[in-house]
Amino acid sequence: MPIRIDPWGAAIPENYTRLMKEFGIEPFEKLLPRIPDPNHLMQRKIIFGHRDFKRVLNAIVRGEKFVVMTGLMPSGRMHVGHKLVIDQLIWYQGHGADIFLCVADLEAYSARGVSFEDSKKLAVEEYLANYQALGLDLERCHIYFQSRSDAVRHLAFVLSKRVNFSEMRAIYGFAGESNISHIFYPMIDVADILHPQLEEFGGPRPTVVPVGIDQDPHLRLARDIAARFQKEFNFLLPSSTYHRLLPGLMGEKMSSSKPETAVFLTDTDEEIRRKIKDAFTGGRPTAAEQRKYGGDPSKCRVYELYVYHLLPDDEKLLEVRELCKSGKMICGECKDRAISLMCGFLKEHRAKYKRAVQNAKRLAEKLS
């Protein structure tokens, strides 16, 4: 049975290898030797796959122009899982990318019923300010709201001429009760991805979209449609990279709507402590057993926090792994270390956020 990927669903894909085969996604690690200064997300295989990334890599290596397209859906609070994409944007910005950052307020309205006014406030105060506090230079990004971009909406309509309902239903599983905004929304998403290649936005150039694998249907549709409009727009087919989503603290998907699954960037020290203390681990039922047999970091949500965010230094990460596997460190101790690192990181982050929020508001006022 084919694997269905649902960009609006809540399941974590279990078998990435099978998904890669089924959807023609290539292993990212094969490109590592050519990548200048790869970051820890690339080296630790958190970015595990790509489609056609060589085109973008060639541009990076040759110092040519390229685009990174990304979006944020302002529907909840920002958590550490979201930071994963920002770390990638910062890396690309350091390598000369033209970054297009779309506030997906049409998607928030269509999929979650968030009003445009609430979207704006959330996008600016919760997301853009945090992005800047994390180190992204917003002044060097093309930031726009979907609802206010005539170019994106016009392109979505033009492109939709060569897409039919059967195709959309086959990709997304739409049914009779699906509302029309939900059915049309993928066309907006495709237009987001392709519009940086319109002449008025810089013309055709390599474009990469860093996503979780759940977003792949949009990417495949964007490539198919780009090919159908070659004659009119001369689009280069967009490339994509795929990262493993940071799993939730309790075992399931990290989600803004389930506070116990995620550490939010605005959490207090007390909330951080409670959430990490309650997190699912790869430890043994008793301390004595763990000292004797060791723990299993591959099943542990706390270890994932170290891998994704808390310990970018490989040596320190390996040390935690060894201490866990040998039973020399048990979960209570290990969690205390993660809590201390997370609280330290977020204390610094909160100070940067305070400085960033005014700038984000000022910037948003100037946006179309």
Ligand code: SF4
């Ligand atoms: Fe996880 Fe740390 Fe416990 Fe090992 S010792 S299972 S890494 S919390």
